[in-house]
Amino acid sequence: MQFKDYYQTLGVARGASAEDIKKAFRRLARKYHPDVSKEKDAEARMKEVNEAWNVLSDPGKRAAYDRLGAGFQSGQEFRPPPGWDAPFEFSSRGFSPGEEADFSDFFSEIFGRMGGMRGGARARAAGRGEDTRARVQLDIEDAFGGVTRQVSLRVPAAEASGRVSFRDRTLNVRIPKGVAAGQVIRLAGQGAPGAAGHPAGDLLLEVEFRPHPRYRVDGRDLLLTVPVAPWEAALGAVVPVHLPGGEVRVRVPEGAQSGGQLRLRGKGIPGEPPGDAIIELRVVQPPADTPRRRSLYETMAREFAFDPRKTGN
Amino acid sequence: MRDDDFLEGQLLEDAWLTLEQVAAACPVEPEWLLAHLDEGLFPQARSVAGVWRFSGAALVRARRMRRLERDFDAVPEMAALVADLLEEMDGLRARLRRAGLD
Numbered sequence: 001m002q003f004k005d006y007y008q009t010l011g012v013a014r015g016a017s018a019e020d021i022k023k024a025f026r027r028l029a030r031k032y033h034p035d036v037s038k039e040k041d042a043e044a045r046m047k048e049v050n051e052a053w054n055v056l057s058d059p060g061k062r063a064a065y066d067r068l069g070a071g072f073q074s075g076q077e078f079r080p081p082p083g084w085d086a087p088f089e090f091s092s093r094g095f096s097p098g099e100e101a102d103f104s105d106f107f108s109e110i111f112g113r114m115g116g117m118r119g120g121a122r123a124r125a126a127g128r129g130e131d132t133r134a135r136v137q138l139d140i141e142d143a144f145g146g147v148t149r150q151v152s153l154r155v156p157a158a159e160a161s162g163r164v165s166f167r168d169r170t171l172n173v174r175i176p177k178g179v180a181a182g183q184v185i186r187l188a189g190q191g192a193p194g195a196a197g198h199p200a201g202d203l204l205l206e207v208e209f210r211p212h213p214r215y216r217v218d219g220r221d222l223l224l225t226v227p228v229a230p231w232e233a234a235l236g237a238v239v240p241v242h243l244p245g246g247e248v249r250v251r252v253p254e255g256a257q258s259g260g261q262l263r264l265r266g267k268g269i270p271g272e273p274p275g276d277a278i279i280e281l282r283v284v285q286p287p288a289d290t291p292r293r294r295s296l297y298e299t300m301a302r303e304f305a306f307d308p309r310k311t312g313n
Numbered sequence: 314m315r316d317d318d319f320l321e322g323q324l325l326e327d328a329w330l331t332l333e334q335v336a337a338a339c340p341v342e343p344e345w346l347l348a349h350l351d352e353g354l355f356p357q358a359r360s361v362a363g364v365w366r367f368s369g370a371a372l373v374r375a376r377r378m379r380r381l382e383r384d385f386d387a388v389p390e391m392a393a394l395v396a397d398l399l400e401e402m403d404g405l406r407a408r409l410r411r412a413g414l415d
Contacts, residue, residue: 029384035377035399096340131337182369184330191337204330204338206369218411225413 004106005074006052006065014066018057025053051103054095061111068110080110129194129201136185136205138175140215140222143269144244146177151205173205178271180220183207215244220275222268227284228252243267243277250279258283330367339375346375354378354393374400 007014010024032039032046039045055061072078100107134153142149153169171190179185184204191201209217216223226241236254240247243264250262260281268275288294336343350358350365357371367375374396381392 026385035402130340131334133338182373184369184372201337202334204334206372216410216413218407223411 001078001106001109003069003072003074003076003078004051004104005069005072006055008074009048009052010056012056018059021053021056025049025057029053047102048104050095050099051107054100054103055107055111065110078106127195127198129192129199131201131204132191133204133206135208136173136175137208137210138179140209140212140217141244142175143179143209143217144177147175149173149175153203171203175207178220178269178274179207180269180271180275181207181209181217217269218278220269220271222275222277223280224277225280225282226250227282228256230283230285233257233281233283241279245270252281256281256283330369330372332365332367335367335372335375338372339379341375341379345379349375349378349389349393352389354389370400 007016010021010028012020012024016024028049029046031037032042032049034043034046037046055065068080069078100111132153134151136149136151138147138149149172151171151173153171171187173185173187175185184206187203187205189200190203193200214224222243224241224243226239228237228239231237232239232252233256234254236256237252238249239252241250245267248264248267250264252262258281262279262281264277264279266274267277286293288297330338332343332346336346346355349355355367355371355374357368357374359366377396377399378389378392381387381395382389387395
């Protein structure tokens with residue numbers, strides 16, 4: 001296991017005051033805020049910053065870390081001394097057991113066995129286990145047929161000694177057909193274990209869709225752009241359109257314009273009621289790349305006397 | 314892989330989450346949520362016959378507000394204001410995506 005230099009993570013000196021540490025944390029919390037950050041690895045960086053803050057902002061954890069880590073450099077091979085059990089009182093600084101479970105192995109090795117798990121969240125565990133949450137990323141196509149996905153979780157588990165260990169858990173989850181972005185799937189009894197004789201909590205999975213090269217979603221509606229030739233738009237045509245549920249034939253009405261929308265009722269994400277597929281037409285003209293084609297365009301220019309910038313056209 | 318290795322999920326429709334579920338999923342104390350509800354900081358939550366119902370959007374909002382309060386010591390109204398702005402940004406980003414412009 002590699003030593004983590006939390007002071008380096010926050011960019012402060014080892015002897016930094018609590019006030020300086022707080023300032024450094026807030027500066028970084030703003031920089032890597034997941035909703036606004038433009039940094040590519042913002043989420044991972046924020047996790048590291050949170051972990052460092054969790055330790056350095058708590059006097060007990062900081063003292064334990066300083067004592068253990070004296071003389072270690074970032075990335076150096078590290079093992080806590082045998083029988084390590086810090087005589088310090090730890091708080092979790094507003095971080096939940098679930099969030100602490102998401103911190104590094106280094107963190108859980110030192111602090112996971114200790115007081116970080118005490119407090120309000122634990123006190124309530126006297127009965128039914130807590131509900132926990134996780135995110136699952138799906139492809140848009142998955143919502144059409146239902147799919148089975150592996151979901152990996154890192155869960156805290158209290159041992160009989162009162163220590164807390166973290167373990168990885170993989171669940172095979174059947175995602176029901178018709179799931180929409182932002183929806184929550186409840187897996188009964190898959191949350192945190194309850195106290196003796198009490199049921200476990202539920203696991204709440206939040207659904208996200210990966211960006212798709214052709215489809216976009218808006219609730220249960222499926223949006224896609226379909227290119228059409230100028231004559232198809234002008235004269236009307238039946239064109240094949242590939243949807244996640246299979247290919248359909250769509251009638252393009254006579255006189256359609258680029259940007260015009262066609263709504264296919266019930267062809268969006270399945271559900272009660274199902275969403276619609278909304279097709280945006282994009283007129284694409286062929287290149288005038290041979291003398292014959294040039295002459296056809298020239299004929300059109302003469303015959304139509306068409307100025308698209310004039311109103312009324 | 315045997316068939317019973319798979320878990321069947323139950324799909325929650327909007328406005329299906331209870332106060333306890335939102336609190337546990339954020340995670341926050343239920344009292345924190347109740348105090349913020351009393352202050353009117355959760356416009357998406359609905360009380361039906363005295364029972365609170367939350368949408369998925371309220372879950373995201375609660376998590377954001379809690380983070381702002383925890384990380385920046387933001388007062389609840391300030392956290393709610395930032396959450397309002399982030400929600401507006403979500404809406405605009407969604408419109409950009411729908412227009413294929415993101």
